[in-house]
Each structure stands twice: as structure tokens, then as C-alpha cells.
Amino acid sequence: MQIIKTMVSVLEALKTIEEIEVELLTKEILLKESKGCILASNMISPINMPPFRQSAMDGFAINGLDSLTFQIVGEMKAGDEIQIDLKKFEAIKIFTGAAVPDQAMAVIPIEKCKIENGRLILLELPKWNDNIRPIGEQIQIGDIAMQKGDELNPAAIGFLSCLGITHVTVYKKPSVGIVITGNELVNHGVKLTFGKVYESNGIMLQSALDNDAEEINIYRVKDDQELTTTTIKKALSENDIILISGGISVGDYDFVYDALQKLNIKTLFYKVNQKPENLYI
Incomplete structure (x- = not known):
């Protein structure tokens, strides 16, 4: 077995892996099932948010900035579809x-006004658009809501959902x-016998991924x-990526490197400068 002896640093190894060009497949899925994807x-907003002028407070909407007294003519709750024509000083x-x-x-927030004899009395003169969220303040139609490469976490999913988006690519x-190699490994739940240890790398990697x-x-x-060669070949045919644990050293019973050579797998690096183990391929 001919071994490439050049040792690389951890950063060099990571850089080498990151520079590998891989064609990534895409698919369209339901937004509610996209966590972690x-x-x-890019996701483009199909609506303005808010889609209408929206109250940011509980209080009173007024028509007029130069009066402290207004006639109360109705009320609006969140979700009401009626449109009130508000006249001056109403x-x-x-x-x-x-x-x-x-x-x-x-x-006008409730704490900045009072009601006397059925009329609204302001405690101070307001300013234009106080406590009103304008149409599209958060995002406007055609704006980029999220960018290609962004991760869909719960907050992102909630944001896209409020825009009416149901599917994402x-x-x-x-x-x-x-691939886990080694005669010494046994499954959990089996009583250990002399010379055996419980398999843990596979469980750790599965949890990490x-x-x-x-x-x-x-x-x-x-x-x-x-068996090592045929198992690796089978794993390659059934998966996009394979990880191999064990069998990569130069001992008499380390067969992974030879198996990869037989399968014409290109080696980018063999040793990584780290402890306690530096053999990675």
C-alpha cells in the first residue's frame, strides 16, 4: 500500500473540503416542513407587510392634529373589515x-387621553402618524424577504408564513x-467479552448529522x-456522502485505504496535524 505522507493542518484540511465543487439538487417542499433546510x-415578498395602515397601540385614532377634543364615533378591532370614513375632529x-x-x-395611546361626557380629551397635541405603522413598513411587495443560502429556522418560517408563503425551494x-470497521466492535445491549468494546463512533456521527x-x-x-471494498462500494452507490470510521492506518488489518484505491477514489489528503489521532482521508 502506497501512502501519501504529506501532513496538512486542520485549517488546510477544512479548506480543501470546502473547495470541493458539488452540484446540489433542489426540491420544493411545504414551508411548515422546512425547518433546518x-x-x-431568494424569497420575494408577494405582499406589503403590514398590508394596511396598522395601529401600533391600543387607544384612539384621530383626524386632526390641532385640537385636544374629538367626538368618538366608533371603534375598530384587529380583524374588522369595515372601513370607517373619519371626519375632521372625529x-x-x-x-x-x-x-x-x-x-x-x-x-393616541389610552394613557395619553381621557373621556369626558362622551368626548375624547387629549392630554397633549399629537404628531403626524404617531403610533401608526405605514403600509409596507416591515417589507414591501417585490422586496427580498430571505436570500438564497439562508437557513430556515423557526423565526424565518414564521416570517415567511406571515407573507402568505406556503412552499419554498x-x-x-x-x-x-x-461505514464502521473493526472486529473489536459490538452493539449496545450485548454483553462485552474479552477484547471487545462498544461501537460509539457511528452513534456519535449519526447524532451529529x-x-x-x-x-x-x-x-x-x-x-x-x-468485505471492506464491497461494503464501501455499496455505501457509495446508495448515498451522496459516506463517512468511514476505522481501518485507515497502516496496520495489517487496516484495509480502507487499499479499498479506496481499488475503487479509484481520489485522495486529497491523508494525515491531519492534530492529536490524539492524525489519520484522516
Whole structure:
């Protein structure tokens, strides 16, 4: 077995891996099922948010900025579809999230006003658009809501959902094969006998990849040249990526490197300058 003896640093190894060009497949899925996925295209907002002038406070929407007294003519709750024509020096009681009438110039918080004899009395003169969220303040039609490459976490999913988006195009998560080699390894639940240890690398890798892989397949193989080669070949045919644990040193029963050579797998590096183990391929 001819071994490449050049040792690389951890950073060099990571850089080498990151520079590998891989064609990523995409798929369209339901937004509600997209947690942890990566967007494969920009998401464009189909609506303004908010889609109407919206009250930011509980209080009163008023038409007029130069009076402290207003006639109360109605109320608007969040979700009300009625449109009130608010005349000069009129006010309506309004609640957070409700649509503000077109004629309203400001929303006065409850704590900054009082009601006397059925009329609204302001404690101070308001300013234009006080406590009113304008149409499209958060995002406007045609704006980029999220960018290609962004991860869809719960906050992102909630944001896209409020825009009425139900489907997203994401990168397909890879299927990963984990090949575990070694005669000394036994499964959990089996009583240890002399010379045996419990297999742990496969469980650790599976746990680490659980959120980032479409499918994870485990392959166990004894220290045998032919079995190692055929198992790796099978794993390669059934997965997008394979990880191999063990069998990579130069001992008499380390067969992974030879198996990779037989399968014409290109070696980018063999040793990584780190402790306690530096053999990686």
C-alpha cells in the first residue's frame, strides 16, 4: 500500500473540503416542513407587510392634529373589515393590529387621553402618524424577504408564513452512509467479552448529522479486505456522502485505504496535524 505522507493542518484540511465543487439538487417542499433546510433561491415578498395602515397601540385614532377634543364615533378591532370614513375632529377607539382609517392622522395611546361626557380629551397635541405603522413598513411587495443560502429556522418560517408563503425551494439534504470497521466492535445491549468494546463512533456521527441529512445509513464491516471494498462500494452507490470510521492506518488489518484505491477514489489528503489521532482521508 502506497501512502501519501504529506501532513496538512486542520485549517488546510477544512479548506480543501470546502473547495470541493458539488452540484446540489433542489426540491420544493411545504414551508411548515422546512425547518433546518437551506433556501435554494431568494424569497420575494408577494405582499406589503403590514398590508394596511396598522395601529401600533391600543387607544384612539384621530383626524386632526390641532385640537385636544374629538367626538368618538366608533371603534375598530384587529380583524374588522369595515372601513370607517373619519371626519375632521372625529375619533374612533382602536386596538393594536387594527386597520387605521385613511383619514386618521395619529393614534393616541389610552394613557395619553381621557373621556369626558362622551368626548375624547387629549392630554397633549399629537404628531403626524404617531403610533401608526405605514403600509409596507416591515417589507414591501417585490422586496427580498430571505436570500438564497439562508437557513430556515423557526423565526424565518414564521416570517415567511406571515407573507402568505406556503412552499419554498430548498437544497435537498444529502443521504449519508456511515461505514464502521473493526472486529473489536459490538452493539449496545450485548454483553462485552474479552477484547471487545462498544461501537460509539457511528452513534456519535449519526447524532451529529441527524438534522442535516435526508437519510443516514449505517454499514458494519469486519476487518477483511474484500468485505471492506464491497461494503464501501455499496455505501457509495446508495448515498451522496459516506463517512468511514476505522481501518485507515497502516496496520495489517487496516484495509480502507487499499479499498479506496481499488475503487479509484481520489485522495486529497491523508494525515491531519492534530492529536490524539492524525489519520484522516
